[in-house]
Amino acid sequence: MPAPPTSPSGRAAPSSQRGLLTERVARQLEHDIRSGEIAVGDKLPSERELAERFGASRNVVREALRRLEAQHLIEVAPGRGSFVSEQSPGQARSYDALYRAGRPTVRHLIEARIPLEVEIVGLATERADESDLDVMRRANEVLLRATDVVHKARADLDLHDAIAAASGNPVLRIMLSSIGGMMFEMMLRSNSDPSIGEPGVPHHPEILEAIEARDVELARSRMREHLTLGLRTYGADLDLGLDVMARQHIETLLRQSHDHG
Numbered sequence: 001m002p003a004p005p006t007s008p009s010g011r012a013a014p015s016s017q018r019g020l021l022t023e024r025v026a027r028q029l030e031h032d033i034r035s036g037e038i039a040v041g042d043k044l045p046s047e048r049e050l051a052e053r054f055g056a057s058r059n060v061v062r063e064a065l066r067r068l069e070a071q072h073l074i075e076v077a078p079g080r081g082s083f084v085s086e087q088s089p090g091q092a093r094s095y096d097a098l099y100r101a102g103r104p105t106v107r108h109l110i111e112a113r114i115p116l117e118v119e120i121v122g123l124a125t126e127r128a129d130e131s132d133l134d135v136m137r138r139a140n141e142v143l144l145r146a147t148d149v150v151h152k153a154r155a156d157l158d159l160h161d162a163i164a165a166a167s168g169n170p171v172l173r174i175m176l177s178s179i180g181g182m183m184f185e186m187m188l189r190s191n192s193d194p195s196i197g198e199p200g201v202p203h204h205p206e207i208l209e210a211i212e213a214r215d216v217e218l219a220r221s222r223m224r225e226h227l228t229l230g231l232r233t234y235g236a237d238l239d240l241g242l243d244v245m246a247r248q249h250i251e252t253l254l255r256q257s258h259d260h261g
Contacts, residue, residue: 017254018057018059018060019148019149019150019151020149020150020250020253020254021054021055021056021057021060021254022056022060022063022064022067022150023150023188023250024054024056024247024250024251024254025050025054025056025060025061025064026063026064026067026068027246027247027250028054029044029050029064029065029068030068030071030073031243033068033073033074033084034073034097038084039084040084040085040086041083041084041086042083042084043080043081043082043083044065044074044081044082044083044084046081047061047062047065050064065082068082069082072085073085095178095179096178096179096181096182099178099179099182100182100242100243103241103243104182104241104242105238105239105240105241105242106186106230106234106237106238106239106240106242106245107231107234107238107239109179109182109183109186109242110227110228110230110231110238112179113179113183113227114224114227114228116172116175116176117160117163117164117176117223117227118220118223118224118227119172120163120164120167120169120172120173120176120223121163121167121207121211121219121220121222121223122216122219122220123167123168123169123172124163124164124166124167124168124211124219125210125211125214125215125216125219125220126214126216127166127167127168128166128211132162132165132166133166133211133212135162135165135166136159136162136163136166136208136211137208139155139158139159139161139162140159140204140205140208142155142158143155143156143158143159143204144204144205149188149191149192149253150188152187152191152192153184153187153188153191153192154184156187156191156204157180157183157184157187159204160176160183161173161176161177161180163207163211164176164177166211182242185242185243185245185246186230186242186245186246188246188249188250189245189246189249190230192249192253193249195233195235196230196233196234203222203225203226203229204226206222207219207222207223207226210222
């Protein structure tokens with residue numbers, strides 16, 4: 001795979017670009033490890049070599065490696081480097097890996113989220129106590145204030161998780177969490193591509209308003225509308241693999257950030 005375009009030497013990436021670069025480095029290394037391109041026991045290239053390969057700073061590479069370590073994909077041996085870990089059967093068969101083995105598309109993810117999250121929001125509307133509502137309000141505020149693309153997508157994910165927590169059903173919350181990685185990829189796109197959203201449609205505040213009003217049918221209706229928006233706005237990308245869509249969009253955002261930098 002050809003190395004992506006590098007940043008001009010000596011220039012520190014702006015914060016909006018740094019998060020995207022971290023995503024790109026972590027995603028590519030995870031792909032190389034899970035596909036076996038980098039085998040169990042193999043030593044990863046040095047931070048300097050990875051920084052050169054991806055056109056990123058060593059701080060970005062370090063953050064990506066920390067993420068892989070947290071996923072138990074690599075082990076970092078001080079003074080020796082980073083090595084690909086042996087995967088236990090449980091890790092190898094994580095739900096995220098199983099989903100991705102089926103090459104899910106954007107359409108597949110939306111179709112899965114609709115019944116799941118419409119039910120979740122209905123239960124949350126019935127069961128949320130004041131502390132649950134406070135968590136949802138704070139998550140919504142963070143989302144509304146976020147300007148960095150990666151932070152905005154993570155805040156979006158946090159809000160949906162807060163609603164799931166308020167449903168009072170741990171099974172539903174875990175089910176939603178199991179597709180969190182794929183949801184994040186879609187949110188990265190929907191929160192930064194004007195062609196995907198519909199300007200002036202404040203779906204999250206409207207969903208929260210319905211929950212606060214304890215109007216179950218309105219909350220369910222607004223969540224359904226929120227999730228089906230993608231079926232109208234993604235166009236040809238609806239049937240693009242999520243991995244491909246996310247990779248292409250990250251590259252597009254990085255080019256835009258570089259051009260405006």
